[in-house]
Amino acid sequence: MSGPAAPRRPRRHDPGRRDRLIDAALTVIAERGVAGTTHREIARVADVPLGSVTYHFASLEEVLREAFTRHAEAAAQVFDRRLSAVRDRDAAVEAVISLVAEDLLGSQDDLVLAVELYVAAARNPVLRAVTQAWMQRSRRALERHFDPTTARQLDALIEGLVLHSALSTDPMTPGQIRQAIERYLR
């Protein structure tokens, strides 16, 4: 150990601190869950004093709302972009498959955040609105290539595949994902 380790917190007046706090909140939610998300934990992760969080946000709910909104926005955007880049239905099917396979094998955090949002939405009207906006947007993206009924059912199937796989001991392989989706779409 080398001395008392300077506390060193000279980072006064940085713009964009609010943004960093939202990112820190998402990190905390993914790591400890909504239940473990506190002002103090967010401040610790963002390396700012406690008072800074209460200054930038009127309440914890406001932090959660902004964090989940940002996450949903980003996720929906990925969905949108991939599906708007293809023209025919076959390519759309491939896009959906690779999307799911990547979301699955990719960031585990994304799934955790989704589930955390679901349970939070079950009791918080504001977060429920965020969830519904997210769902609606991904459905709209699917409706570029599939009829509304198919889009909705396909959305549900995707959700189930991701959730089921993430909680299972042996995750589904990309091949199984492909098979399930193709079997539904025929």
Next chain:
Amino acid sequence: MSGPAAPRRPRRHDPGRRDRLIDAALTVIAERGVAGTTHREIARVADVPLGSVTYHFASLEEVLREAFTRHAEAAAQVFDRRLSAVRDRDAAVEAVISLVAEDLLGSQDDLVLAVELYVAAARNPVLRAVTQAWMQRSRRALERHFDPTTARQLDALIEGLVLHSALSTDPMTPGQIRQAIERYLR
């Protein structure tokens, strides 16, 4: 108002109190979520003093584990019973459809408990084991009538349909549930 309303808590020495506490815990989880589940709230719902909860359970986690285990057991049993009562595949499909439609239109609590269990399982190894046992059991039930791959994918589809419908503004109709399942099973 008629008087000071007798506090009246003469219920000393009732066997099965532990069971009632587990039921009370499930009620609390469904109403307030895992995050809102505390010793005191469980005691309040079960109408017993605080000390009684800490006497019967070593920790809050033990209460949650027992509660979720009981719920998963009951849910899996329903699944089992319905699917073991039919013989041919067509009847099995109908059983699955009515199962989902009833779980959907029926107890909203069941869905909430499922989602709460999912998020709790994401961070608690003990609860993850409970979840996996539950999943395995429902898969086994499906495997009575479908091959393993189909059973797993169908399980995921069911999960997605239920979850998606419950969080949406306009829930899916039984007809839409039927269509989605039939479309997957062809």
Next chain:
DNA sequence: GGGGAATGTGTACATCCGTACACATAATAT
């Protein structure tokens, strides 16, 4: 029926949380 074990109860305590708020510092307008 007596004594030890099991079960039940009330209180107390250390800890953590959200939030409030007084004060400090930097940015900006005049």
Next chain:
DNA sequence: ATATTATGTGTACGGATGTACACATTCCCC
């Protein structure tokens, strides 16, 4: 340059929570 505002910081407080524990009551076996 000065005044006004925006931003940042540290501390404090009331409330809730998990758990420990001393004491009461009932059960059960002899």
